[in-house]
Amino acid sequence: MIQTDNILETVKKASIAKAKLFSLSEEKKDEALMLISQGIERNKEKIFEENKKDLENAKKMLESGEITKATYDRLKLDENKMRDMIKGIHDVIRLEDPSNKVLWAKELDEGLILKKVTCPIGLIGIIFEARPDVLIQITSLAIKSGNAVILKGGKETNNTNKIFFEVVQEALSEVEGFPKEAVNLVFSHQDINELLKLDEYIDLIIPRGSNKLVNYIKENTKIPVLGHASGICHIFVNKDADIKMAKNVIYDAKTQYPSACNSVETVLVHKNFEKTEELKEFLTSNGIKVIENPERFDIEYSDKILTLKPIESLEAAIDHINKYGSHHTDCIITENKKEAEEFLSKVDSAGVYHNVSTRFADGFRYGFGAEVGISTNKTLARGPVGLDGLCAYKYKLYGHGEIVDDYSKGKKQFHHKFIQQ
Amino acid sequence: MIQTDNILETVKKASIAKAKLFSLSEEKKDEALMLISQGIERNKEKIFEENKKDLENAKKMLESGEITKATYDRLKLDENKMRDMIKGIHDVIRLEDPSNKVLWAKELDEGLILKKVTCPIGLIGIIFEARPDVLIQITSLAIKSGNAVILKGGKETNNTNKIFFEVVQEALSEVEGFPKEAVNLVFSHQDINELLKLDEYIDLIIPRGSNKLVNYIKENTKIPVLGHASGICHIFVNKDADIKMAKNVIYDAKTQYPSACNSVETVLVHKNFEKTEELKEFLTSNGIKVIENPERFDIEYSDKILTLKPIESLEAAIDHINKYGSHHTDCIITENKKEAEEFLSKVDSAGVYHNVSTRFADGFRYGFGAEVGISTNKTLARGPVGLDGLCAYKYKLYGHGEIVDDYSKGKKQFHHKFIQQ
Numbered sequence: 100m101i102q103t104d105n106i107l108e109t110v111k112k113a114s115i116a117k118a119k120l121f122s123l124s125e126e127k128k129d130e131a132l133m134l135i136s137q138g139i140e141r142n143k144e145k146i147f148e149e150n151k152k153d154l155e156n157a158k159k160m161l162e163s164g165e166i167t168k169a170t171y172d173r174l175k176l177d178e179n180k181m182r183d184m185i186k187g188i189h190d191v192i193r194l195e196d197p198s199n200k201v202l203w204a205k206e207l208d209e210g211l212i213l214k215k216v217t218c219p220i221g222l223i224g225i226i227f228e229a230r231p232d233v234l235i236q237i238t239s240l241a242i243k244s245g246n247a248v249i250l251k252g253g254k255e256t257n258n259t260n261k262i263f264f265e266v267v268q269e270a271l272s273e274v275e276g277f278p279k280e281a282v283n284l285v286f287s288h289q290d291i292n293e294l295l296k297l298d299e300y301i302d303l304i305i306p307r308g309s310n311k312l313v314n315y316i317k318e319n320t321k322i323p324v325l326g327h328a329s330g331i332c333h334i335f336v337n338k339d340a341d342i343k344m345a346k347n348v349i350y351d352a353k354t355q356y357p358s359a360c361n362s363v364e365t366v367l368v369h370k371n372f373e374k375t376e377e378l379k380e381f382l383t384s385n386g387i388k389v390i391e392n393p394e395r396f397d398i399e400y401s402d403k404i405l406t407l408k409p410i411e412s413l414e415a416a417i418d419h420i421n422k423y424g425s426h427h428t429d430c431i432i433t434e435n436k437k438e439a440e441e442f443l444s445k446v447d448s449a450g451v452y453h454n455v456s457t458r459f460a461d462g463f464r465y466g467f468g469a470e471v472g473i474s475t476n477k478t479l480a481r482g483p484v485g486l487d488g489l490c491a492y493k494y495k496l497y498g499h500g501e502i503v504d505d506y507s508k509g510k511k512q513f514h515h516k517f518i519q520q
Numbered sequence: 521m522i523q524t525d526n527i528l529e530t531v532k533k534a535s536i537a538k539a540k541l542f543s544l545s546e547e548k549k550d551e552a553l554m555l556i557s558q559g560i561e562r563n564k565e566k567i568f569e570e571n572k573k574d575l576e577n578a579k580k581m582l583e584s585g586e587i588t589k590a591t592y593d594r595l596k597l598d599e600n601k602m603r604d605m606i607k608g609i610h611d612v613i614r615l616e617d618p619s620n621k622v623l624w625a626k627e628l629d630e631g632l633i634l635k636k637v638t639c640p641i642g643l644i645g646i647i648f649e650a651r652p653d654v655l656i657q658i659t660s661l662a663i664k665s666g667n668a669v670i671l672k673g674g675k676e677t678n679n680t681n682k683i684f685f686e687v688v689q690e691a692l693s694e695v696e697g698f699p700k701e702a703v704n705l706v707f708s709h710q711d712i713n714e715l716l717k718l719d720e721y722i723d724l725i726i727p728r729g730s731n732k733l734v735n736y737i738k739e740n741t742k743i744p745v746l747g748h749a750s751g752i753c754h755i756f757v758n759k760d761a762d763i764k765m766a767k768n769v770i771y772d773a774k775t776q777y778p779s780a781c782n783s784v785e786t787v788l789v790h791k792n793f794e795k796t797e798e799l800k801e802f803l804t805s806n807g808i809k810v811i812e813n814p815e816r817f818d819i820e821y822s823d824k825i826l827t828l829k830p831i832e833s834l835e836a837a838i839d840h841i842n843k844y845g846s847h848h849t850d851c852i853i854t855e856n857k858k859e860a861e862e863f864l865s866k867v868d869s870a871g872v873y874h875n876v877s878t879r880f881a882d883g884f885r886y887g888f889g890a891e892v893g894i895s896t897n898k899t900l901a902r903g904p905v906g907l908d909g910l911c912a913y914k915y916k917l918y919g920h921g922e923i924v925d926d927y928s929k930g931k932k933q934f935h936h937k938f939i940q941q
Contacts, residue, residue, distance in 0.1 A: 211876065321738075352923075421536065444542050453917070454920055455918070458923070459628075502768055504776050
């Protein structure tokens, strides 16, 4: 449902409707996704028209400096983006449903069977900016994994979001037993702050947008947030590093996409590495600005700039990274396997790499088939998060009237045997 | 270190020291645990003396009504509790180290190996009340899993906590390479509130105490909290339920330990169940107070009292539980397997049971060997949490200088093959 005034009611209804999604079969969920992709195809011209309205408004915002050119470009849908979006839905259909998998089964006693089973997380709030294709991408992932969603898009793409959402709702209403109230779009001005307060109902927030947006959300909610506010990634060049490898890896990690969260910001060089000058010269002559005395170590440059700092030892490098890093992705370049393992154990980050560019931190490169986001949270899914990151687990216990009193009085004993499910 | 004035400094040091714990071998960690158990044995008399001081102070608090008799009883250490505590440490030594396990390994391309590996969560804050044995129990679990800890005990057991902590620190200083700064006790008045603010350093809070304490902590921190504020567990008696089983299971779930979080508070009875009166009579005549018109449905009675409510249908029961429950443990009593499965899928709780007492929700009964706590949080460990609930995971990527540019330009291709590690 599209709801503008009463978020709480929308969220409460979604919170009840989610139970029906939990038990929907994979076939039904795939049917819904297929109908959504066909709906987009069928309504393409209408979608372009609505997108044009957004672009006209955005043009004014661009002229007044309210949004940047890069943001303006991200708003625009074209044939290519539309094709990618439809292909994306088909990719999600082909992925395996991550819910309802038995992780293990155990016989606690004869006839008393405990199963640890994956299940949808529940109700997820998605807050996104600029790119209207995010609505379709995340909705597909949520439906496939059986999660209810509250979608909140940026005002820059209000018209495009609305038409996409109508297409989605029309598709869902064609699937028998699909709880339409489990998929929602909200878009009034106060909605973000309202949503962030509803920790009683919303299980997870996924922000998709600028670091500023993510930071704002993290600061203003008690709901777990799947994401990362910044990406301060490090490469530590050990004393025995191969200079050619160091050059290649650092160059790739900085220049392949400088504004990506997994690009390198700080290069720590062991003080006994003999080719520091050669490395510096290489980077500088290849268009990278090397800063040796930065004001702060926790800056995400998002540009062809990096901090280079000589460091005492492997241990000092680890301490520096744990202190100033963002626990995203950090790499050691060394020929010493023992020291590499020490680095990989002690660095407290989602991704810890040996002799590889930090740019590999990505759900598609990891082979997950889809990426929900990259998380620097440790008590949630961590690192690049695939479809299974939208699942939790529950314990199912099957019995025949067993009571605890029999076990506490010693009449019966547990034997705790793992079994094939 | 024992620190009374500057919590921030203590936490910062622990946050650096934790890296050393991450890479400590299981042998070293077990050695530390063994020395702790021997230290307790050796210092038994001193510990009893310090505990006596606490008991004397507590007696005044009991007389002035500041603490209850139940709390007073929990403060007291005796030979039995001491023996259990030492046995508890030996049990933890025998458990498998949950960290550094390869969950899977995948070849992204020839020579480029990605491993998903379990690792300690990092720095955990433990806030406990009354029972001083919790300090030893949780410290053992934290050390075994490689996590740094900040312990904050209740003021009622200040002296006992202090002597236990001294014993722990003495033991740790005998283990070569053990970072003593990773295990800390703090106990000034302001400490809880200070701790709760340090989400930059502390990865997880585990509260051990009253619902009031847990609620207070959940309301006042952005750090993930592993625990449950309340346990509103339900049993739904379906229309076809076996009356004998319903009686047995409900009686056990209510009376076996009425103040436990996993005891039942609300019994929902299908309106077409024919033996509701017989069930009511059985419960009442067995000392259970049955309330049919409660003021609220989200009350944890913690006593031999329960709400009994007739309900329209299976679906209405599921909605009621998802709305008023605490997502802890809920049960259906039925002979209908299909409806049981529907209930187990749709009820959004950590434990969903078929024909079994809710009292089974417990780490030891599940065969985990230890219980860190019971979590109703879905994006953390959920349900009874064993030692592996103190672990997160990280991605380790091993290469030979691979760069992303080669893959994005099509010079190389990923093949994403799972491999034996």
